[in-house]
Amino acid sequence: MLAFAGPAFAAGALEGQAVKSEINVIAIAMFLVFVGLTLFITKWAASRTKSRSDFYAAGGGITGFQNGLAIAGDYMSAASFLGISALVFGSGFDGLIYSIGFLVGWPIIMFLIAERLRNLGKFTFVDVAAYRLQQTPIRTLAASSTLVVVAFYLIAQMVGAGQLIKLLFGLDYSTAVVIVGVLMVVYVTFGGMLATTWVQIIKAVLLLGGASFIAFMVMRHVGFSFDRMFTEAIKVHAKGEAIMGPGALVKDPVSAISLGLALMFGTAGLPHILMRFFTVKDAREARKSVFYATGFIGYFYILTFIIGFGAIILVGSNSAYLDGKGGLLGGNNMAAVHLAHAVGGEVLLGFISAVAFATILAVVAGLTLSGAAAVSHDLYASVFARGKVDDKKELKVSRIATLCLGVVAILLGIVFEKQNVAFMVGLAFAVAASTNFPILILSMFWKGLTTRGAVVGGGLGLATAVTLTVLGPAVWVKVFGYAEPIFPYDAPGLFSMSAAFLGCWLFSVTDRSAQASREATLFDSQLVRSQTGIGASTAASH
Numbered sequence: 001m002l003a004f005a006g007p008a009f010a011a012g013a014l015e016g017q018a019v020k021s022e023i024n025v026i027a028i029a030m031f032l033v034f035v036g037l038t039l040f041i042t043k044w045a046a047s048r049t050k051s052r053s054d055f056y057a058a059g060g061g062i063t064g065f066q067n068g069l070a071i072a073g074d075y076m077s078a079a080s081f082l083g084i085s086a087l088v089f090g091s092g093f094d095g096l097i098y099s100i101g102f103l104v105g106w107p108i109i110m111f112l113i114a115e116r117l118r119n120l121g122k123f124t125f126v127d128v129a130a131y132r133l134q135q136t137p138i139r140t141l142a143a144s145s146t147l148v149v150v151a152f153y154l155i156a157q158m159v160g161a162g163q164l165i166k167l168l169f170g171l172d173y174s175t176a177v178v179i180v181g182v183l184m185v186v187y188v189t190f191g192g193m194l195a196t197t198w199v200q201i202i203k204a205v206l207l208l209g210g211a212s213f214i215a216f217m218v219m220r221h222v223g224f225s226f227d228r229m230f231t232e233a234i235k236v237h238a239k240g241e242a243i244m245g246p247g248a249l250v251k252d253p254v255s256a257i258s259l260g261l262a263l264m265f266g267t268a269g270l271p272h273i274l275m276r277f278f279t280v281k282d283a284r285e286a287r288k289s290v291f292y293a294t295g296f297i298g299y300f301y302i303l304t305f306i307i308g309f310g311a312i313i314l315v316g317s318n319s320a321y322l323d324g325k326g327g328l329l330g331g332n333n334m335a336a337v338h339l340a341h342a343v344g345g346e347v348l349l350g351f352i353s354a355v356a357f358a359t360i361l362a363v364v365a366g367l368t369l370s371g372a373a374a375v376s377h378d379l380y381a382s383v384f385a386r387g388k389v390d391d392k393k394e395l396k397v398s399r400i401a402t403l404c405l406g407v408v409a410i411l412l413g414i415v416f417e418k419q420n421v422a423f424m425v426g427l428a429f430a431v432a433a434s435t436n437f438p439i440l441i442l443s444m445f446w447k448g449l450t451t452r453g454a455v456v457g458g459g460l461g462l463a464t465a466v467t468l469t470v471l472g473p474a475v476w477v478k479v480f481g482y483a484e485p486i487f488p489y490d491a492p493g494l495f496s497m498s499a500a501f502l503g504c505w506l507f508s509v510t511d512r513s514a515q516a517s518r519e520a521t522l523f524d525s526q527l528v529r530s531q532t533g534i535g536a537s538t539a540a541s542h
Contacts, residue, residue: 023170026350027357031169034202034358035183041198045191052391055192055398056123056373057278062197064285068292071276073200074366075293076207076300077157078164078359082333084301088308089316089328089335092233092243096305103301107294113268114290115283116444116530124370125274125436126378129443132522134451134515136383138439141458143378145435146271148462150371151412153270153428154364154405158413159421161360167330168337168353177413180361185406187365188372189399193279196365203362206355208296210348211303214336217343218310233312243312255489259426262493266429269436272370283533304336311335314342368405375401423474426491430469434461434496442504444530447523450516453508461500468492 053059062070088095121127126142158177165176187195222229230244237243267273277286315321321329321338328334337356341349376398381389435458442449442457469475471487508516529535 024168024350024353026346027169027353028171028350030350030354031357034206034354038183038187038195038199038202038358038361041202042187042191042195045195045198049190049192049194052123052377052394052398054194055395056275056369056377058193058197060279060281062279062285064280064288065292066197066201067276067280067285067289069204069296070197070200070279071273071289071293072296072300073204073207073359073362074273074276075297076204076359077363078160078356081207081211081300081304081359082164082336082356084304085308085311085336085339086332086334088305089311090332092237092239092309092312093245095308103294103298107290110268110290110293111287113441113444114277114286117274117440118277118280118283118286119530119533120444120526121278123275123278123377124373125271125440126374129439129454130382131443132519132526133443133449133454134519137451137455139378139382141455141462142436142439143374143383145431145458145462146374146378147371148466149269149271149428149432149436150367150374150405151408152424152431154367154371154409155412155416156421156424156428157360157364157367158409159416159419161357161364162413162417164360165357167334168356173417174414177410180364181406181410181413183361184364184368184409185403187361188369188402193275193369196362196369197276197279199358199365200362203355203358204296206351207359208300208303210340210352210355211300211307213348214310214340214343214352215303215306218306218314218339221310221314221343229306229309229313233309236317237312254494255491258489258494259491260493261497262426262429262433262491264433265437265497266431266433266493269432269440270429271374271432271436272366274436274440275366275370275373307336307339310343311339315339318342364409368402368409371405372398372401419479423469423479423490426474427465427469430465430491430493430496431462433493434465434500435459438497438500438504442501444526447520448508449504450508450511450513450519452511452513452516453504453506456507457500457502457504460503461496464499465492465496468495 048059049055051059084095117125117128120131124146126139126146129142130138158180161180162173162177165171165180166173169176171179187199218229222232233243234241277289280286280289315328315335315338321342323329328338330337337349337352340352344351376394380397381387381394438461439454439458443454468487468489469492471485472490472492473485473488474490476482476485476487
């Protein structure tokens with residue numbers, strides 16, 4: 001699974017500079033239509049965003065179905081769409097293995113925590129962790145790790161956006177980065193979670209619609225027979241029958257386990273995904289969200305598998321899409337884009353390109369909102385102001401934080417243009433899995449967790465994840481240029497998660513303070529609320 005982090009999240013766009021293509025007028029026109037529609041929605045959402053609840057959680061008025069689509073929208077990134085279909089195009093069956101591997105952990109974790117999260121929290125997952133533990137240290141640590149995750153993920157998305165748009169639209173890199181940055185600030189500042197949610201929903205529908213059409217055309221080409229599709233693919237692919245078996249993408253068992261852990265449990269620690277569960281009115285709708293999201297994401301991965309095999313048949317054997325050396329024009333990550341052109345001409349090519357851009361916009365808007373909430377709700381309102389702050393002031397801080405995050409994201413996106421930042425996505429998942437997830441899951445399920453244990457364990461997870469990533473091949477060799485890495489694995493999840501859980505356990509069981517006893521006695525009331533929802537925050541109507 002080691003190779004998965006690259007193609008699934010980075011789509012290779014992060015691994016080098018893309019070649020600028022000719023200006024794609026149809027794609028730009030379709031993108032402008034999308035932007036116009038989303039700005040109209042933002043204006044509508046702005047008129048309904050008056051309170052903190054509206055800004056952070058859309059007033060809790062999103063339905064389970066809508067939220068499921070929005071969560072799926074967060075997941076079905078442009079990199080995932082282009083990367084997995086490229087993986088299937090290059091390696092065949094391996095792509096399906098990675099798609100399933102990525103999907104498997106998601107519902108298990110979310111079914112475990114979605115309902116409890118909704119019942120215990122209000123705006124951010126930190127609310128849950130701080131429910132019975134000391135506010136200041138827990139919120140400071142969790143908000144800091146949230147900002148680290150958001151920063152690394154945001155930089156990776158911005159660099160990917162710039163390279164992808166340069167490739168698909170023919171726009172300058174810096175122009176693309178500025179457009180993405182400005183639009184995400186507008187969505188979040190004025191429309192808050194309501195606008196962000198609808199941007200995700202529209203993008204999810206467009207992506208699922210476009211991918212479904214491409215897959216339909218592929219299946220029509222092969223007479224709706226999977227047997228014929230596989231047979232034709234084997235005939236034209238350079239690897240022949242080898243594309244129907246597992247390949248050589250797994251480097252070693254430790255890397256596979258380590259990355260698998262980071263992907264599975266990092267997902268359950270990503271702040272912008274967790275924040276989505278506060279946008280529904282109760283635990284029942286949270287459960288529905290997971291159900292729908294899992295269905296949409298699973299369907300999407302099946303489509304990418306068909307698209308990958310379709311690209312082998314219709315693109316891989318067509319010289320119009322190949323360069324002088326027999327490789328795909330623009331690289332393997334263009335497999336789905338070229339296939340769109342092969343089955344739907346310039347119009348579908350433009351549509352898919354516009355959807356890819358829209359996808360990045362939606363993801364960065366969600367990330368920015370969770371970063372702004374960490375600053376305004378967790379740090380400013382709860383830590384610095386000790387809860388003595390009104391809605392108006394907190395909202396003002398949220399919007400200032402959004403603006404600052406937007407400016408920082410644009411600047412870092414431009415600064416990192418020529419850098420390989422693929423490791424940042426892996427690092428974001430590793431930090432989420434090693435800091436946010438252990439604190440969240442233990443605070444909900446283990447009575448013995450104390451503030452001391454959570455802070456030391458979470459801190460150990462954060463420090464270990466960052467240190468091992470820097471010392472590993474992705475940074476030490478590829479970025480710093482040293483011959484050999486000090487830490488041999490790209491993914492630190494196995495080690496950093498172990499350090500976090502061990503730290504949480506050890507420093508909790510050895511904590512004999514009066515504070516630790518008080519925290520343990522509060523667990524029973526927390527358990528009742530987490531399972532019944534009595535006392536949980538309510539929804540506002542829109």
